[in-house]
Amino acid sequence: MDPIIILQAGVASGTVLLFATIGEIFTERSGILNLGLEGMMLIGAMSAYKTALATGNPWLGMFVAMLVAGLLSQVHALITIQFQADQVVSGLALTFLGTGLSMVFGEGLSKAGAVALLPSFSIPGLVSIPFVGPIMFENQSVMVYLGYLLVPLAWYYINHTRPGLHLRAIGEYPAAADALGINVNRLRYFYVLVGGMLAGVAGATISLAVSPGWFSHLTTSGQGWIAIGLVIFAQWDPIRAAGGSYAFGALRRMILDIQGPLKIFGLRNPFYYNPYWGFFLQMLPYAFTIVVLVIGSREAIRKRMGAPAALGLPYIRGERGL
Amino acid sequence: MRTILSLFAEYLGGTRFRLRMEPRMKQPGWLGLIVSLGAVTFALVLGGIVLMLVGGDPIRAYVFMAMAAFGNIGVFSDTLVKATPLILVSLAAVVAFRMRLWNIGAEGQFYLGAFGASLIVLTPILPPETSPWLMIPAMMVMGMLAGALWGFIPGYLKAKYNVNEIISTLMMNYIAVAWNNYFIFDVWSEGGFQMSRQFPKTAWLPRLTDYAAQVPMFRGLTIHLGFVIAMIAAGVVWWILYRSRWGYEIRLIGDNPRAARYAGINIVRNTILVMMLSGALAGLGGMLEISGVVHRLQGAISSGYGFTGIIIAWLAKLNPILVVPISILFGGLLLAGREIQPSGIPMLIQGIILVCLIGSDFLFRNRIRLVRVGQEA
Incomplete structure (x- = not known):
């Protein structure tokens, strides 16, 4: 139970949540709720692994994951934007579709053996910063570093650029955005695609970097849903999303590590003596998601902030509504 | 998408056409049925294409699945056994969705229902020689209570703190599975196996095959009393939704929450109560499954029933009576799907159908017409 190791591994496994959460923030900021994250992550993880296995090139796997998950997200876009169907049900459908497709095309992959993974390395210089260095910059996967870059970029894009302004406008007040000549639905297609591709990256990060391999539908173990919870906790803000993602990553790692030592804080470690108590530890990330949701929701009420005003509503020109 | 279609139309007609959609003024009932059937057929064709891509023969697979689910009275009885939990989780979804509460935690409530029913037998609260007339109802009540509790938590959080119920119910699913696993692996484990000991016969729902001595025709028919209970539950849910004051409130909140609030309907109380009813129905499903089929508490009693229930509820257009026949069809799909490789096929077909x-x-809701460009008014 070395805190440095837990935090180091937490940053790595939190990176998966980070990509998925920031992708979903883009989608939801545009006014579309995509609950199909779990399905898109799964199909991303599967196609990345399968491609890397066939070609020996993990980067190609990452590319294919983005492509396939992005394609799947467009099914949701078509149904919710074009056909104006209920976004909740469509998102659930996408989860089934993604899970089913990845199970069918991933059949037999779990016994496939070793595959070329994305590279891991230390950042010279930064790694010697005390405490932070070994946690953030020592022997991490390249995806972790890309995650560090994504957070400020996403924040800057959403809050300080013109396209970011358009993104917020179509999610808050699409009719006004339309009146200014912004093509609301075309942009929504685009941001659903962005969210899908980032979910694909998240999936590929699982299967090609953080916990390599394909374990059928257990590969994501509900992380897609946790990410959707994190979006609410993060109040649709990429920086808060990063904090939440890494904290969850560390929690996941701690659960694994806590069962190891004989004693915790000088007391007999119950999780060591009865391994079945581990089931209660397994509940923690999910219970914690609910706690985080309660915190996020209460804060939203207090600060009078909250979801993008048009989240979940189709935009139909000329109809009353937002 | 639209450009491809209009190009295609241009190629066909030689002149420029484009597709136009306009809202349908009249929405006849028969059309809904035809559109739903068409969608399912289309989904099966798409599923067939995927089957072909992974090297299967779709027609043979579908014929095989139909035979394996409905081919003779024996397998049909198995299909009805599969349909029983599906009816209850679908009803759970119907009740909640009717109020636009997205309870997707039927899976967890189902597991908790099984756990609650097991408490009666395995603690044991009632001794094994208790009459089935007391044992079975006690298990049903306990299963429903446990399921209702699992629905109460997200319902309360939604009503008091506006916590998104989609995510909280989903998280509760994972917690429920881990909770059950702890009891299966540790407390009630039988000789280190990951299952409890078998329930005494008094805790078994009667099956047709149990009467094979009197009626030889019933030999091997595993259908149990749970199927009847599930159909009764469908009737009760229909009555609640369409004939009771409470159901009127539920439907009004679902259709127009603002009007409901002005009418003085207590939305907070209804949110909690509907989630509890929904959880109780799913919990009853879990109880029927262990009391009617597996006769012990074990892992993997549900192969994603909670999620299939969502699709069934939607396919039934949230009509509790229609839920029964559609559940039977899906029961067949799940039963036959077990023998189909790759194992993701039933999940995939369900996804495509939805x-x-x-x-x-x-x-x-809309009519699509092909119009010549320039003719548009």
Whole structure:
């Protein structure tokens, strides 16, 4: 139970949540709720692994994951934007579709053996910063570093650029955005695609970097849903999303590590003596998601902030509504 | 998408056409049925294409699945056994969705229902020689209570703190599975196996095959009393939704929450109560499954029933009576799907069906016409 190791591994496994959460923030900021994250992550993880296995090139796997998950997200876009169907049900459908497709095309992959993974390395210089260095910059996967870059970029894009302004406008007040000549639905297609591709990256990060391999539908173990919870906790803000993602990553790692030592804080470690108590530890990330949701929701009420005003509503020109 | 279609139309007609959609003024009932059937057929064709891509023969697979589910009275009885939990989780979804509460935690409530029923037998609260007339109802009540508790938590959080119930119910699913696993692996484990000891016969729901001595025809028919209970539950849910004051409130909140609030309907109380009813129905499903089929508490009693229930509820257009026949069809799909490789096929077909179904809703609400460019008014 070395805190440095837990935090180091937490940053790595939190990176998966980070990509998925920031992708979903883009989608939801545009006014579309995509609950199909779990399905898109799964199909991303599967196609990345399968491609890397066939070609020996993990980067190609990452590319294919983005492509396939992005394609799947467009099914949701078509149904919710074009056909104006209920976004909740469509998102659930996408989860089934993604899970089913990845199970069918991933059949037999779990016994496939070793595959070329994305590279891991230390950042010279930064790694010697005390405490932070070994946690953030020592022997991490390249995806972790890309995650560090994504957070400020996403924040800057959403809050300080013109396209970011358009993104917020179509999610808050699409009719006004339309009146200014912004093509609301075309942009929504685009941001659903962005969210899908980032979910694909998240999936590929699982299967090609953080916990390599394909374990059928257990590969994501509900992380897609946790990410959707994190979006609410993060109040649709990429920086808060990063904090939440890494904290969850560390929690996941701690659960694994806590069962190891004989004693915790000088007391007999119950999780060591009865391994079945581990089931209660397994509940923690999910219970914690609910706690985080309660915190996020209460804060939203207090600060009078909250979801993008048009989240979940189709935009139909000329109809009353937002 | 639209450009491809209009190009295609241009190629066909030689002149420029484009597709125009306009809202349908009248939405006849028969059309809804045809559109739904069309969507399911389309989904099966798409599923067949995927089957072909992975090297299967779709027609043979579908014929095989139909035979394996409905081919003779024996397998049909198995299909009804599979349909029983599906009916209850679908009803759970219907009740909640009717109020636009997205309870997707039927899976966890189902597991908790099984756990609650097991408490009666395994603690044991009632000794094994208790009359089935007391044992079975006690298990049903306990299963429903446990399921209702699992629905109460997200319902309360939604009502008091506006916590998104989609995510909280889903998280509760994972917690429920881990909770059950702890009891299966540790407390009630039988000789280190990951299951409890078998329930005494008094805790078994009667099956047709139990009467084979009197009626030889019933030999091997595993259908149990749970199927009847599930059909009664469908009737009760229909009555609650369409004949009771409470149901009127539920439907009003679902259709127009603002009007409901002005009418003085207590939304907070209804949110909690509906989640509890929904959880109780799913919990009853879990109880029927362990008391009617597996006769012990074990892992993997549900192969994603909670999620299949969502699709069934949607396919039934949230009609509790229609839930029964559709559950039987899906029971067949699940039963036959067990023998189909790869194992993801039933999940995939369900996903495609749901996608096509909600996509087709658009065709129901709108009319699509091909018009010549320039003719548009």
